[in-house]
Amino acid sequence: MQRLVLKELPRYECLVEASKQFPDLEPAACEAFMHLIRASEEVMRVMNAHFAAHNITQGRFLVMMLLLEKTGDCPRPTTPAELADLASVSRATVTGLLDSLERDGFVRRVPDPTDRRQMSVSLTPKGQSFMHDILPDHFRLLTRLMGNLSDNEQKTLSRLLTKVSMQAASLSNGGGTTPA
Amino acid sequence: MQRLVLKELPRYECLVEASKQFPDLEPAACEAFMHLIRASEEVMRVMNAHFAAHNITQGRFLVMMLLLEKTGDCPRPTTPAELADLASVSRATVTGLLDSLERDGFVRRVPDPTDRRQMSVSLTPKGQSFMHDILPDHFRLLTRLMGNLSDNEQKTLSRLLTKVSMQAASLSNGGGTTPA
DNA sequence: CATTTTTAGTAAGGCGGCTAATTATTAGCC
DNA sequence: GGCTAATAATTAGCCGCCTTACTAAAAATG
Numbered sequence: 001m002q003r004l005v006l007k008e009l010p011r012y013e014c015l016v017e018a019s020k021q022f023p024d025l026e027p028a029a030c031e032a033f034m035h036l037i038r039a040s041e042e043v044m045r046v047m048n049a050h051f052a053a054h055n056i057t058q059g060r061f062l063v064m065m066l067l068l069e070k071t072g073d074c075p076r077p078t079t080p081a082e083l084a085d086l087a088s089v090s091r092a093t094v095t096g097l098l099d100s101l102e103r104d105g106f107v108r109r110v111p112d113p114t115d116r117r118q119m120s121v122s123l124t125p126k127g128q129s130f131m132h133d134i135l136p137d138h139f140r141l142l143t144r145l146m147g148n149l150s151d152n153e154q155k156t157l158s159r160l161l162t163k164v165s166m167q168a169a170s171l172s173n174g175g176g177t178t179p180a
Numbered sequence: 181m182q183r184l185v186l187k188e189l190p191r192y193e194c195l196v197e198a199s200k201q202f203p204d205l206e207p208a209a210c211e212a213f214m215h216l217i218r219a220s221e222e223v224m225r226v227m228n229a230h231f232a233a234h235n236i237t238q239g240r241f242l243v244m245m246l247l248l249e250k251t252g253d254c255p256r257p258t259t260p261a262e263l264a265d266l267a268s269v270s271r272a273t274v275t276g277l278l279d280s281l282e283r284d285g286f287v288r289r290v291p292d293p294t295d296r297r298q299m300s301v302s303l304t305p306k307g308q309s310f311m312h313d314i315l316p317d318h319f320r321l322l323t324r325l326m327g328n329l330s331d332n333e334q335k336t337l338s339r340l341l342t343k344v345s346m347q348a349a350s351l352s353n354g355g356g357t358t359p360a
Numbered sequence: 361c362a363t364t365t366t367t368a369g370t371a372a373g374g375c376g377g378c379t380a381a382t383t384a385t386t387a388g389c390c
Numbered sequence: 391g392g393c394t395a396a397t398a399a400t401t402a403g404c405c406g407c408c409t410t411a412c413t414a415a416a417a418a419t420g
Contacts, residue, residue, distance in 0.1 A: 003376070004242045004267040008255075018250060024319040029326035032334040033223070035341040040220035042348035043213070049352070059407060062184045070198060080368060087184040093408055095369055100406095117367035117416045139204040141351075146209035148347040149340060154212040157340045160333055161215040167328040168222035171321075172229070183407070239376060260399065273377055275400055280375095297385045297398040365418070374409075379402105386397070 005041040009034050036164070043145055050141055054134045062087060063097050064106060067123045068131050079118050106130060185221040189214050216344070223325055230321055234314045242267060243277050244286060247303045248311050259298050286310060 010018075015027040044058070051061055066077055066086055077083045080098060084091045098121060101107040106127035112118035123131070146154055190198075195207040224238070231241055246257055246266055257263045260278060264271045278301060281287040286307035292298035303311070326334055 004239050004269055004273075006242070006246075007266050007268045021250075022315055022319055024316045024323070026319070026323040026326075028331050028334040028338075029323040030319065032326050032329070032337045032341075033322045035338045035345070036216075036220050036223060039341040039344045039348070040216050042345050042352070043216060046348050046351050057406065059184050062186070066186075070201075081366085086187050088187045089184050089407085090409065091368065092370080092410085093184075096407075099369095115367080115417070119368065135202055136204045139202055139206070139210065142213045143204070143206040143209040144351060145347055146206075146212050146344065148343040149212070151208055153340055153343075154208040156336065157212045157344075158208075158215045160329060160337045160340075161212075161219040163328040163333075164219045164326065164337075165215070165222050167325055168219070168226050171226050171324065172222070237375065261397090269376085270378065271399065272379080272401085276376075279400095292398095295386070295398085299399070361420105363419080365416100367416075368414100370413080371411085372409100375407090376405105377407105378405075381403105382399100382401075384398085387395085389394085390392090 003041060005038050006034065009038060036161075046145060047141070050138065054137075056130075056134070059093075059097050060101055060106075063094070063101060064123060064127055064131055067107065067121060067127070069123070069128065078120050078122070079112070080121060081118075083121065101127070183221060185218050186214065189218060216341075226325060227321070230318065234317075236310075236314070239277050240281055240286075243274070243281060244303060244307055244311055247287065247301060247307070249303070249308065258300050258302065259292070260301060261298075263301065281307070 009031070012027060012031060015025065015030050019025040019027055048058060051057055056064075063083060066083055068076075070076060077086050080091055080094045083098075084094045087094070098107060098109065102109055105124055107121055108124050109119045109121050112120045149157065189211070192207060192211060195205065195210050199205040199207055228238060231237055236244075243263060246263055248256075250256060255266070257266055260271055260274045263278075264274045267274070278287060278289065282289060285304055287301055288304050289299045289301050292300045329337065
């Protein structure tokens with residue numbers, strides 16, 4: 001399920017031209033923004049085709065990924081609320097995803113004995129083996145998606161994107177979307 | 181309308197650890213991928229809040245943006261099929277968006293006199309002035325979103341993301357999602 | 361103990377897709 | 391002119407992934 005994105009981004013000269021009509025338009029920033037949105041959509045288009053080939057969707061995949069037994073000290077959620085928090089969505093959304101995954105036998109929900117409001121969520125053996133089946137391909141694919149970039153470029157990209165994320169987060173929390 | 185994304189990305193050391201369990205996992209590529217998805221979602225979260233404050237949604241905004249009178253020689257679509265092509269979605273999707281925009285008085289559809297299969301689509305004066313009202317804020321916001329980056333970093337980001345897009349496009353067309 | 365907070369889930373609604381089918385029209389060929 | 395194939399926009403039906411408001415029950419708080 002993709003979002004609308006421009007097939008061809010405007011050339012830089014077009015942006016400069018448009019900035020005469022719209023003085024608030026900053027060409028380099030606008031271009032970077034559009035490239036960010038387009039690249040992510042294109043990458044997700046490829047990933048979603050891969051998911052579809054394995055009869056899984058993005059949302060379900062992420063939930064299962066979060067529930068997957070992992071080595072090391074990475075946080076692993078066990079309740080719907082934790083899943084919702086880690087995935088930055090509402091609990092209602094998680095309920096829907098878990099309903100669907102449980103129906104298909106990938107996850108199991110059991111009431112928590114220590115707090116009866118809570119459910120404890122885990123992957124079933126079927127869910128575990130499903131993930132172990134598709135993850136090699138998944139990782140290979142995303143390595144190929146980044147394959148045009150050198151190791152150094154990948155690191156640079158991550159660094160720059162972290163800066164963008166932080167700025168977006170501060171604009172979200174600062175609430176100041178428009179100084180008017 | 182946002183998609184699930186990890187709130188906190190795994191630390192690089194976690195990825196290295198996981199690559200022992202999953203040998204196909206390449207830590208730098210994986211990290212760059214996750215940063216790409218997260219940054220774009222965070223940025224779009226901010227943009228969507230801005231759209232919501234103006235009672236417009238992303239899809240409708242893009243359609244209106246495509247229809248907007250622009251200086252210079254930027255392509256401007258006039259039929260639903262052209263809109264669909266430029267936005268990389270199906271014509272059925274465009275029909276839905278146009279229905280909604282027409283209902284609200286932002287666009288007008290008239291049958292094309294030269295080919296009676298076609299409709300000609302344009303912004304109404306209401307649509308034009310709506311866009312002229314919100315675009316200054318819109319451009320200011322995306323400039324701020326990229327504000328953490330120097331001009332040079334913005335250019336670098338665009339360049340790297342172009343590389344990613346091209347790779348994604350070639351994987352899409354090549355059809356070789358998994359060499360297996 | 362009374363009140364407030366928290367949990368998972370439900371209901372209702374929305375956005376933005378998609379495919380397949382349909383209807384009317386056009387293009388190209390004989 | 392008649393016919394076939396292609397095309398345009400739309401409709402119907404479905405999907406994925408959200409959201410908010412609300413509920414009942416349980417837990418926390420003072």
